[in-house]
Amino acid sequence: xxxxxLRTNGVVGAGGAxxxxxxxxxxxxxxxxxxxxECEPLLHKDKELLRHHGAMIxxxxxxxxxxxGSRRGIIGIKNKYKDLIHDLEVACAPLGIHVHALxxxxxxxxxxxxxxxxxxxxxxxxxxxxxxxxxxxxxETLLNVALDRPVTHKFLTVAGDVAQPVTLRAPVGASYxxxxxAAGVAPESVAHVLVGGVxxxxxxxxMDEVVTRTTGGLLCFPVGHVLPRRYLADxxxxxxxxxxxxDQCSFCTEMCPRYLIGHPVEPHLAMRGLGFNMVGESxxxxxxxxxxxxxxxxxxxxxxxFPKDACADNKVAxxxxxxxHPDTGKKNVKPHSMQxxxxxxxxxxxxxxxxxxxxxxxxxxxxxxxxxxxxxxLKQHVGAPALPCVEVGQRVVEGQxxxxxxxxxxxxxxxxxxxxxxxxxxxVVIRRND
Ligand code: SF4
Ligand code: SF4
Numbered sequence: 027x028x029x030x031x032l033r034t035n036g037v038v039g040a041g042g043a044x045x046x047x048x049x050x051x052x053x054x055x056x057x058x059x060x061x062x063x064e065c066e067p068l069l070h071k072d073k074e075l076l077r078h079h080g081a082m083i084x085x086x087x088x089x090x091x092x093x094x095g096s097r098r099g100i101i102g103i104k105n106k107y108k109d110l111i112h113d114l115e116v117a118c119a120p121l122g123i124h125v126h127a128l129x130x131x132x133x134x135x136x137x138x139x140x141x142x143x144x145x146x147x148x149x150x151x152x153x154x155x156x157x158x159x160x161x162x163x164x165x166e167t168l169l170n171v172a173l174d175r176p177v178t179h180k181f182l183t184v185a186g187d188v189a190q191p192v193t194l195r196a197p198v199g200a201s202y203x204x205x206x207x208a209a210g211v212a213p214e215s216v217a218h219v220l221v222g223g224v225x226x227x228x229x230x231x232x233m234d235e236v237v238t239r240t241t242g243g244l245l246c247f248p249v250g251h252v253l254p255r256r257y258l259a260d261x262x263x264x265x266x267x268x269x270x271x272x273d274q275c276s277f278c279t280e281m282c283p284r285y286l287i288g289h290p291v292e293p294h295l296a297m298r299g300l301g302f303n304m305v306g307e308s309x310x311x312x313x314x315x316x317x318x319x320x321x322x323x324x325x326x327x328x329x330x331x332f333p334k335d336a337c338a339d340n341k342v343a344x345x346x347x348x349x350x351h352p353d354t355g356k357k358n359v360k361p362h363s364m365q366x367x368x369x370x371x372x373x374x375x376x377x378x379x380x381x382x383x384x385x386x387x388x389x390x391x392x393x394x395x396x397x398x399x400x401x402x403x404l405k406q407h408v409g410a411p412a413l414p415c416v417e418v419g420q421r422v423v424e425g426q427x428x429x430x431x432x433x434x435x436x437x438x439x440x441x442x443x444x445x446x447x448x449x450x451x452x453x454v455v456i457r458r459n460d
Contacts, residue, residue, distance in 0.1 A: 028093045028171075034427075036177045036239065036437040038407040041135070041164035042222055044240040045408045046437050047171065054095045056159035059144055060087055060168060062103040063128055063135035066223035067376050068185040069243045070388030072165040074193045075181060076103075076110055078390055079169055084117055086168030091122075094161055099123035102144045106130050131369035132225065133283055133319045137162045142287050148361060151289045151315045152354040176425045176440035180237050183388040184209035186245040186381075187216070193388040196237045197442035199400030199456070202244055203233035208393045211246060218247040218254035224379060225320045229257040236453075238406040252380045256324065261339070264332040265300050271329050272297040278322035278333040286368055288359035289315045290351060293322045293333035296340050311351045313340035325370055325378055399457045400442050402428065409435030414454060420447045428454045 029048040037047045041061065060083075064072040076083060091099050101114055105127035114125045126144045128134045138149050140162060147158040155162045170177050180198055185191035188211045196205050202221075203213040219230035222242050230244075247254050276294040284291040292312035299309030316337035323334040344350070353359075362368075376382055405411035412429025416422060422441040429439035441456055449455040 028089060031174060032171065033431050033437050035170070035175060036407075036412075036439055037167065037170045038177075038239050038437055039164055040166035040170065040180070040239060040242075042226070042240050042242055043408065044238075044406060046435060047163070047167055048437070049435060050161055050163070051090065051093045053156045053161070055156055055161045056096060057098045057100060057145060057161070058087060058091045058094065058096045059140060059155075059160055059162045060099070060101045060165060061135055061137070061140050061162050062101055062165050063140055064165075065104075065132045065135040065372065066225055066227075066243070067132075067372060067379065067381055068191070068245055068384060068386055068388070069183045069223060070185075070191075071181040071183050071193045071242060073107060073110060074388060074390040075165050075169055076114070080113065080117060082172045083165055083168045084121065084123070086170070086172035087123065087163075088121060089171055090161070090163060090168065096161070097122055100144045101125045102128050102134070102140045104128050104130050104134065129369055130372045132321065132325075132372055132375050133317075136283060136317055136319055138287060138289075138317065139283055142361070148287050148359045150355050150357055150359060151351065176427070176438075177239055178425055178440050178442040180239055180241055181390075182237065182241050183243040184211060184246070185243065185386075185388055186220070186384055187248050187251075188246050191385050191388045193390045194393050196241075196393070197395055197397065197400055198237055198239055198406070199402035199442050199453070200237050200395070200397055201233060201401070202230060202235050202237070204397055205237060205244060206233070206246070208395070216246045217249040218251070220245040220247065220253065220257070224253055224381065225324060225375075226318065229254060236401050236403070238403055240406060256330075259332065261335070264335055268297055268331050268333075268336060269301040272300070272331055273329070274298060275328065277326045277328060281326035281368060281370065282316075282322055283319060284315055284317055286362045286365040288361045290353050291315050291337075293337050296336040297331065297333050299340070300336060307347070307349065310340040310344055311349065313337035314344055314351045314354070316341065321370060325375055395443070397443060397458065399445075399448070399455060401453045401455045402439060402442060403453045404429045404439055405452070406439065407437055409437070411452070412436060412439040414450050416447050416450070416454065418447050418450055421445075422447060422456060428456075
């Protein structure tokens with residue numbers, strides 16, 4: 027059965043979310059959507075995968091469609107990739123799969139936006155694609171479905187302040203330092219690494235951090251670049267500046283992609299809430315459906331404030347207090363009349379973020395890995411960690427299961443290289459030599 031094999035093989039959403047794919051197959055849906063929008067600036071792995079493994083990826087999509095009883099498949103891909111669109115249209119014609127050309131805007135790849143743009147359906151606030159008959163899945167995830175073997179490696183783009191941006195296939199558990207060296211970048215020459223994307227990523231804490239099944243990119247930045255500076259701002263400083271400098275112009279709300287599809291997301295209210303403790307709870311509710319795309323903070327706000335962080339903090343507080351917006355699950359939400367006119371072009375975003383000097387490419391290169399060690403986290407996915415099923419000192423081969431899937435939500439974890447098990451904790455460390 028496909029779902030059980032995906033759980034055993036450790037297939038999770040490779041686009042960054044890490045949701046176990048087997049779980050998505052439990053619900054019958056009408057439309058399966060391949061999310062190939064890859065809207066984060068500088069990331070290119072999905073396009074490269076479609077160029078090099080297109081047939082396998084379409085095979086994975088058909089398997090998923092069969093499993094959930096879907097007769098309609100859609101590929102959402104940016105209209106600027108004309109060569110790929112042509113090849114996909116030829117390959118998809120006999121398969122009941124339609125290629126939908128998306129505009130070159132951010133965040134076209136946000137699941138809710140992808141569903142809206144490709145089908146015209148609005149997922150209810152706080153809902154799931156399945157609520158409107160859709161299943162959304164990432165390109166690499168579909169490749170892993172088709173490969174039908176343990177997920178031991180991850181495709182990711184190395185880009186930013188580097189001579190040659192590349193996409194490569196890295197062993198899960200390889201350190202960022204090892205990956206940068208393999209990409210021709212001296213780790214000691216890099217001041218900051220943004221992991222996963224410039225908009226929704228996180229700042230790396232060190233070159234010892236490791237690749238997981240959800241790592242989509244390592245983006246390098248020099249000292250003083252505006253982006254790491256923004257990510258380094260601490261919460262008290264952010265809130266203090268926000269309280270005094272926000273003039274409630276509401277540009278953040280007017281540009282918010284979730285607000286524009288009709289969801290009650292109003293980051294300017296979250297900002298207002300920073301200064302009004304007594305009415306904070308009602309203002310907080312406007313943050314519940316924020317997807318943390320960061321457009322409000324990094325693009326819309328003319329004062330360079332942090333409305334996204336105000337929303338993210340509110341979401342944590344709302345969960346702790348068990349508060350819910352009254353529109354949670356509301357059906358037939360209507361998009362804003364200006365929705366289609368307020369897309370943020372990627373070119374404008376790149377300019378605003380100070381990325382124009384960096385090459386926005388990432389050709390796929392083959393790497394002959396020869397690592398001394400990998401450190402493989404037992405939790406790389408949504409759900410409970412995998413349960414170690416090897417012992418310290420044991421020899422393992424590449425692809426061998428080292429962590430069993432837990433009883434509830436979760437997947438198995440596998441060795442990404444052969445060697446012996448040196449440590450077991452939250453991660454399993456495998457070393458090449460005794
Ligand atoms: S956070 Fe920025 S964009 Fe939003 S209301 Fe305040 S000043 Fe305006
Ligand atoms: S991060 Fe900002 S723009 Fe993005 S969904 Fe949240 S409030 Fe809207």
